[in-house]
Amino acid sequence: MALAMVVSMVAVAGVAVGPAAADHTGNFPSDEDNLESDEILVDDDFEEGEVNESDQIFNELGPALEEAESAFTVYVAEGDYTENVVVDTNVDLIGETEGDDQSDGVRLEADDPAAPALDVQTDGLTVTHMTIVGGDGGTGVLLSGSSGTDNVKNLDFSHNIVVAGDGGVGFDADPMSQGAPDDGNELIDNTFTVAPGASAESLAFVEGGPVSGGEQPDGYTVADNTFTTATPSGYDDGETDISLHLESDDATVENNAFPSVGSGDSGTYDVAVAGNDNEVLNNDLTSDGFADGLFLAGDGVTATGNVIDGADGNGVFVAGGSANVAIDNNEIAASGAWGVNASAVDDLDVTNNLIENNLGGVIADGGSNATVSGNDILDSEVEGVSVTGTEGVTVESNAIDAADDAGAGVSIAESGDVLVAANDVTANGDGGIDLSAIAAGAAVENNLVDGSGGGIAASDVSGGLAVSGNDVTGNADGVDVSNVIGALDVTDNLVDANEDDGIVVEGVADGATTVTGNEVTNNDDPGADSFEYGISVTAVEALDVSSNLVESNDVGGVIVSDARDVTAGSNTIADHLDNGLSVSNASNVTAADNDVSDAGSGIDVSDAADVSVAGNDVSEIDEGAITVGAASTATIESNGVESAGDGIAVSAIDVDASVTDNDVDDVGVGIAIDAAGTDEPVDVERNVLDAYDTGIYFQAFDAEQPPYATYNDLLDEEAVDVANDGPATVEALFNYYDTDASVSHSDVDESAAFEGDVLYDPFLTVSQSDVSVQKPENTQEFGHELTLEATPDTTDPQVVAFPAAVEGTVGEVFSDLPAGASVFAYDASEDEFVPGGDMANESIGALDAFVVTDLDEDATVAFEYPSEGTASPGVKQLEEGWNLVGAPKKTTVSTAFSSVLNGQEAQVNHLYGNAADQPDFVDDTTATRNGEPLWFESTEDASGQAPAFSVLSDEPGDQIVSPYTGYWVSVDAGAEDVTVTGTLSDSGATALDEIQTLETDDTQGEIQ
Structure with missing residues (x-):
């Protein structure tokens, strides 16, 4: 197999000489009397008269080997033999003793330096305890095969010293052009070296090549040898281009030492092993002057337990085209290039190595x-x-x-x-x-x-x-990801004390992005111009950035831009100069349950569609705690804001916005609404605000759709509670102005304050007994709005009743109903419903009730009590049969209709018996204060699916009725002058009167 050469890089010093081969310890014959018939003795000290060339005694190797037959043993005594020897018979060639170095022992030196000292042309040969010296430019040992038709197999070559001359090769195996390859040869416990001062081509070179079928040699064992360029003391050391070159399959190269010095040529290597299923084990390649230390090629190659030190180029080089290569548990050090270099290799394992100082x-x-x-x-x-x-x-x-x-x-x-x-x-x-x-x-x-x-x-x-x-931790950058196609997960990382952004994600397509469970802290460049973020995400789809700890990252905490389907939830974000959580140019944004503190701004969402900011705690903020701007829809609910420059700001909402159930404390402006362009009014509901300069601030809204504030706690006694700089009146109905629950209705403080055009209702129907509002005892001109829930595609009606006479006609009071809705009153005397158009100009009296049908969308009914008129409560005359009438106050059914319920056949029913069918105060079905409903709706009128008429008289009579909805009341036949008397006067009532008279602030336990 031809081997590619690699380029030498940097020379590294250091040569270590391995141990010498072991001495021969067998019995060695001294003369002919000690020989068996199949044994030959060669001794250079024999005189010519002692040599029997036809028998067993020789003073030269050549004639002895020519005489030897197959399986003979040829003993060679210590001495110098200057010959070019050919061995073509499978004999055992045994030297008397291996020399201490190349200058002694059984020393065979080439007579013709151009020819090999020992030319092996046979199989099954044993050569041991010989010193074989090649000439300059020649070869010490050559495996040349026989008659050009076969190669050498099953060679046992051990305990020898092989010396390469200048420009020569110590041990050389050349392939034949035909025949079977070299198989099963063993080179064990030899020393391969160079002549003093020589520069050898190779210490040992076994070449595969063009044998029959293109087969590779098989089964070489090269073990316990020393390959060195050190020479005997007093001589100049040499060098070599290559220590060992072996082309073989199923070879083992084991426990060899390579204290060689390379020639420094760019195409050299210390050891090369090429072939399939080879093992290179526990060798010491401590060498200098080679481009590469260990060169490997083949399929199924293992290099284990080797020490490779000092290569000018690569420690281990694996040739391209190799496969199934395992480089395991080696020590590879001081290489001028790579410790391991493997190009175009399939199935490469580089495991458990010490690779150092390369x-x-x-x-x-x-x-x-x-x-x-x-x-x-x-x-x-x-x-x-x-x-x-x-x-x-x-x-x-x-x-x-x-x-x-x-x-x-x-x-x-x-x-x-x-x-x-x-x-x-x-x-x-x-x-x-x-x-x-x-x-x-x-x-x-x-x-x-x-x-x-x-x-x-x-x-x-x-x-x-x-x-x-x-x-x-402690790097120049943290985690930086860009241009990902497919899902991206950045989860559960600790990113700390880096000098740039903590986590940066940019450009994720065709997959969701998840950034969760990370700790991103202290990422801060000490440079004056630094501008680092904890987490920065740009241009992604389906983003979930949740459950992260993001703390002390210089400028910003979590920054998201150009993203879709964004969820930022349950993050803890603290200690930043600028943004805590910022989302821009995004859609379907949910920021929920985050804890944001100690930042320039808290949560900032801009240029976004469908925004929800819910359940967050935002505190210690220099500027705005929660800011939502330029969004299509926005819901800001159930957030806690404390100690901020400003609290919650909403601006430029295209479609719809609501700010509900938030707790805002210690701010400049508590809630600011600047919502030009909204299709729906912005609602500010059920928020608790305290310690503010201005509680709720409205500006620059669509005049046709003014925002409103309702059910809010505005608790700062010295500040402006509601301010309006907008173009039209805003409604601030049903808000609390209460800081002391012990204040009674008759002793309220003057805490509420307003700026601009604000329509306010200075009381709220409440679930606690003591409420502080702005002078309810002096306020006679106040209004209410009732919300009627939509009943699309059904015939379910809504029923509205009035506890006293109200200002305006039927047509005026019900003027805001949507197109398609209808209003009816029930005429008990005629036993028929009267359309609203027939009574549009009629006034509305105490306890009058109306049925509203065909509501395809929510609607409001607004009314106020007249300032002049009868000071006594109104009375509703009932007719025989069924009547539609309002309840006089919030109480039990038996109390409200005691004048009617005087017989077993008398009945009081709600129209459909379901509390959800009753008109509510504005969106109050979910409103609570201190854990109690803001308006207590009856939930006991019926259980399960109510029938068309629920017979309240068959029940204990403790169902709760509302003064703002109507009931069906049945009057016995023959009964005369049956009336229901209101509790609220038809005029002159104050807000305090309504609370006390209608008892709307009573809890369920207080109702009589």
């Missing part, structure tokens, strides 16, 4: 299924791990620490199906973990990235990306 750690380009796992990759000057153009990459459980903070950690590019997990990447000045141009998905999980030039960066990733469970 230019780079591991590089793998252009292959597939590359695993780099469990390695200590230390003091690299460039990347610790670099992978490019590889499908299937796993980089896992490595410790990567660059030299003097100069190199980078993990770099993966133009690859696919990537996992980077559980690595410790520390002090890599040029970057931590960097992924780019990744296909088929990637995961970066459970890594420690500390003190590096960058944290975790990923760009141009398709197939989805997960970045989870990482500790990214």
Whole structure:
């Protein structure tokens, strides 16, 4: 197999000489008397008269080997033999003793330096305890085969010293043009070296090649040898281009030492092993002057337990086209290029190695299924791990620490199906973990990235990306992700004390983005011009940024822009100079249950569609706590705001906005509504505000759809409660102005204050007995609005009643009903319904009730009591049969209609027996104060699906009735002058009168 050569880079000093081969310890014959018939003795001390060339005694090797027959043993005594020997019979060639070095022992030196000292042309040969010296430009041992038709097999070559001359090769195996390859040869416990001062081509070179069928040699064993360029004391050491070159399948290269010095040529390598299913085990390649240390090629190659030190180029180089290569548990150090360089390799495993003080750690380009796992990759000057153009990459459980903070950690590019997990990447000045141009998905999980030039960066990733469970601390950057196609998960990371943004996400398509469970803290560039965010997300789809701790990140906490379907929930965001949570140019935005504190601004949503800001706690804010602007719809509810420049601000809403159930304390403006262009009125409901300069502030709204404020607690006694700079009147009905629950109705303070054109109702129907409002005892001109819930596509009616005479005609009071709705009164004397058009000009008296049908949308009925008229309560005359009449006050049915319920056949029914069918105060079905309903609706008129008429008289009589809805009352036949008397006077009633008389502030337990 031809081997590619690699380029030498930087020379590294250091040569270590391995142990010498073991001495022969067998019995060695001294003369002919000690020989068996199949044994021959060669001794250079024999005189010519002692040599029997036809028998068993020789003084030269050549004639002895020519005489030897198959399976003979040829003993060679210690001495010098200057010959070119050919062995073509499978004999055992045994020297008397292996020399201490190349200058003694049984020393065979080539007579013709151009020819091999020992030319092996046979199978099954044993050669041991010989010193074989090749000539300059020649070969020490040549495996040349026989008659050009066969190669050498089953060679046992052990305990020898092989010396390469200048420009020569020590041990050389050349392939034949035909026949079977070299198989089963063993080179064990030999020393391969050079002549003093020589520059050898190779110490041992076994070449595969053009044998029959193109087969590779098979089964070589090269074990316990020493390959060295050191020479005996007093001589100049030599050098070599190559220590060992072996082309074989199923080969074992084990426990060899390579204290060689290379020639420094760019195409050299210390050891090369090429072939399939080879093992390179426990060798010591401590060498200098070679472009590469260990060169591997083939399928099924294992390199385990080797020490590779001092290569000018790569420590281990794996040739392109190799496959199933395992490089495990080696020590690879001081290489001038990469510790491991594997290009275009399929199924590569680089595991559990110590790779230290190399230019780079591991590089793998252009292959597939590359695993780099469990390695200590230390003091690299460039990347610790670099992978490019590889499908299937796993980089896992490595410790990567660059030299003097100069190199980078993990770099993966133009690859696919990537996992980077559980690595410790520390002090890599040029970057931590960097992924780019990744296909088929990637995961970066459970890594420690500390003190590096960058944290975790990923760009141009398709197939989805997960970045989870990482500790990214003290780096120049935190987590930076851009241009992802597919789902992105950035979850459960610790991102702390980095000098740039904590987590940056930009450009995610065709998949949801999840940024959850991260701790993003203290990311702050100490430079004066720094501008860092905790979490920054731009240009994504379906974003969930939730349950993160984002704290002390210089300028901003969580910043989202150009995003769709945004959920920001349950984040803790604290200590930032600017934004806490900012969302802009987004749609379907939900910001819920976040805790935002100590920031320039709290929660800011702008240029967004369908916004919900709910359940957040926002405190210690320099400017606005919650700001929503330029949105289509906006719902701001159930938030807590404390200690902010301003509380809640809503502006430029296109369609609809509501601000409900928020708690706002210690602010400039509590709730500001600047909602020009809304299609619906902005409602401000059920909020609790205290310690403000202005409680609720309206400005610049659509005059046809003015906003309104209702059911709010406005508790600051010294501030402006409601201000209006808008073009039309705003309604501020049913709000509290109460700071002391012990204040009675007759002793209220003067806490409420208004600026601008504000229509306010200075009392609220309440669920507590003591309410402080603005002079209810003096206020006679006040209005109410009742909300009638829509009943589209049904015949369910709504029933409205009035506890006293009201100002205006039937047509005027019901003028705001939508098109299609109808109003009816019931004429008991004629037993028929009267359309509203027939009574449009009639006045409305005490306890009058009306049925409203065909409500396809919610509607309001507004009314106020007249300032002049009868001072006594009104009376409703009832007719025999059924009557539609209002209740005199909020009480039980038996109390309200005691004048009627005097017989078993008398009945009082609600029209459909369902509390939901009763008119409500504005949207009060969900309103509560101190855990009690703001308006107590009867829930006991019926159970389950109510019949058309519910017979209240058959029940105990403790159902609760409302003074604002009507009931069917049945009068017995023959009964005369049956009336129901109101409790509220027909004129002159004050707000305090209504509360006390109608008892609308009574709780259920207080109702008599």
